[in-house]
Structure formats: C-alpha cells, structure tokens
Amino acid sequence: MSGPLLELQAVHKRYGSGDAVMHALRGVSLRIFPGEFLAVMGPSGSGKSTCMNILGCMDQPSAGRYWFRGVDVGGLSRDQRTLLRRHYLGFIFQGFNLLNRTSALENVEMPLIYRGMPAKERHAAALQALDTVGLRGWERHMPNQLSGGQQQRVAIARAIVTRPLLLLADEPTGNLDSQRSREIMQLLSAFNRDLGITVVMVTHEADMAAYAKRVVLFRDGLIAQDGAENGTC
Template sequence: MSFVSLRGIKKTYGKGENAFVVLKGVDLDIQKGDFIALMGPSGSGKSTLSNILGCLDDADSGVYDFCGVNVCDLSFGEKARLRRNYFGFIFQSFNLLSKTTALENVELPLIYKGLKKKERRELAMIALQKVGLERWANHSSAELSGGQQQRVAIARALAISPVFLIADEPTGNLDTQRSIEIMEILQGLNQNEGITILMVTHESDMASYASREIHFLDGKIQREVKR
C-alpha cells in the first residue's frame, strides 16, 4: 500500500462562466521516503494539489488515501488534527512573526499541540540544531537573513516530527547560494531521517535534488522523471 494515493482528484474554482477547472482527475502514488518535485507553469494545478495533500484545501471529488485513511471523508476538525500531528509546511514567504525570536517561531506548532513550555523549548532547540541555527535561537526574525529565516521555517516544520513535509517554492525568495543550502538541508532530512517530501518548484536545478519529478500541465500529470 502506498504512503499516499490519489485517485481521480478533481478541483474547480468558481461557478458557471467563471468556473476554472484546476485539477482534471489526478492519479498519483507517493511512497514513504520519496522526495518529489512538483513542477509546471503557473496555473497548471501543482500548488492546488499540494494544498489538497496538506489538507489546506478540499478536492471536489476523488479519493485521497493517507496511510490507509480516506482524507476526503474526514471532518474539518479531523483534518486539522491530521495537519497538526503529521504534516510539516514550508512556504516561499517564510511566514515568520517578525518581532518574535527564532525559538519562539519554531515553538508555535507545539503550542497548538498543547505541549508544556519546557517540552516545547527542548523540541524547538532540537529542530533549530538540525538546521544549524541554535546560536541564533534568541534573535528575532528581523535580525536574520533570508536564508536564515527559511531555515527557521524549516525548523518550525520539523518541530512536530512530521512524516510528510510539504514545501511550496521554498527557495523562491533566495539567491543561488542560499537556495543550495536549503536544498541540501531538505535532501539530508529525506535521506537521513526518511521524511517524505513534496516540493513545489519552478526551478529545474532545485528539482534535481529530488528523487522524482512530477510535471504538471493544464490540471493533469504530463510526465514523470525518476532518479
């Protein structure tokens, strides 16, 4: 059984003449330990698919099986618990609180899990150590470079020990050297810790770090490249 299995996933935004079909019956299997780069032009459906995989959006129809559970049948609250306990998210814009320290930013998802302060701090520091930022734990986001901010965002995603990491254009706001640093971190998490990763990207050089490339066009999977 696949770690993740999608069958006939469809999604339309708008109604009537304004309707835009984003996903046109997507089938995809993801195995545990995969590192997938989801690629395609703007509007091809890749970000919508990643949002559905992360339970941030709902499919109109189809089956989304996650570890034997049909996510499409879950309630809003059940999907929230699934996100909170199993998924880590990394965004292009970092989404950090600017006046809050790196450590406090990483603690945020642990607060939502209801962990006590001491345990939160310990887990947040471990996550910062994994991305090489423990010395910057007490610096605010505004005091960090773009690359450091993205590493804090990765640490925040790692704090809950996710089994599935979803990254949407994680290097989109970074220069080449910082992008390489981020990709090496992600590749290490995949290869050394076995975290399954799905990354949305426009950049073929960043996609080369993944073990699979899934190319999207007009709401469908056009082709796949395996390494």
C-alpha cells in the same frame, strides 16, 4: 507501512460555476510512498499549487478521492483534518511566514504549543530543531535580525520540530540567492535521507528539482509526466 503514504485518485478541483467555472485539476491520480523526495513542476496555472493544497488538507477536491495512510481524507471532519495537519504534516513556504515580533525559538515552538506540549519539553525540542538547521546561538534573534536564508532555516526548523511524516515545501528557495538555495536543498535532502521524512516540493527551478528522486510535471490541470512511470525515481 508497505503501501503508499498518500494517494490521489481521479481528483478534480473546480472553482466557480456555469460559464465561469475554472478547472484547476482535471482528474489527477498520484501515489507517493514513504521516504520519497518528489519535485512537482509546471507552469503557472498548471494545477501544481492546487494539488499541494489538497495534499496539505488546506483544500478539498471537487471530485475524486484522497487517502493518507489508508484513511479517506474526504470522510474526515474539519477538526479531524486539522489534527492530521498538526500531527503528520510539516509546511515550508516561499515567504517564510514567521511571526515578526517573536524570536526564532518562539517561532519554532509554535506547532508544539498547538499540540499542548509542556513548556520545558517544547523549549528543548525547538532548540534541537534550530541546532539541526545550523542556527545554534541564534534562538533569541527576531526575524528582522536574520538574513533571508536564516529565516528560511527557522521556517524549516518549525516544520520539522514535530517530526512530520510528510514535509510539503512550496517554492522553498524562491526568495533566496543561489548559495542559500543550495544550502536549503541540502537540508531537505538530509531530512529525507537521514530521517526518512517524505518530501513533496513545488518548484519552478530545474536545478532545485534535481535534488529530488522523482519529478512530476503538471500541465493544464493534469500530470503530463511522472518520473516514477519513466523509471527515473
């Protein structure tokens, strides 16, 4: 597609009402094109995580519009938004969010179960995803038998096993040491470069943001700086 993969137009997000209202987003407009690797930065409370939740269809704007592949997400039902997440989006979280009593392989298979993929096919796809993140031979290990870096690799394998168009990563290196963080960022860069997956990553760390092709800075619910506008992406 030649147009943007996703677009926010004058998006506001408010919580509460009256004197207690809190404006998390104050009219954010943003266009992200297929194949971009974008880092979203900003201090706590700046609106970056709220924006990520809206992009991931886990929250809805109070005002404004969100388009995904030209479709107005605000016009979709809850079930349709669930299907959009299931078929087009992958998620990576700071806390890994693995099922503790489930093997690495079974954790990676989970999104494919929701898709209704037959057991043999999803088993093969999950093995391939684990191999892609360098965990061949670890598929039967439980999360408590894996290091933090290995657990995050399982979480990444789970996110890419469906071959999403958009990968949303919320502080993916926040719980890792420097070496493991670099390894994870190299993986994300490879998925973006070699598979064409669009990556949007929230991070507080400038050295992690340096892996991105474009950096967007949030402040007080607004975009304060966008690398696309400055010619740096």
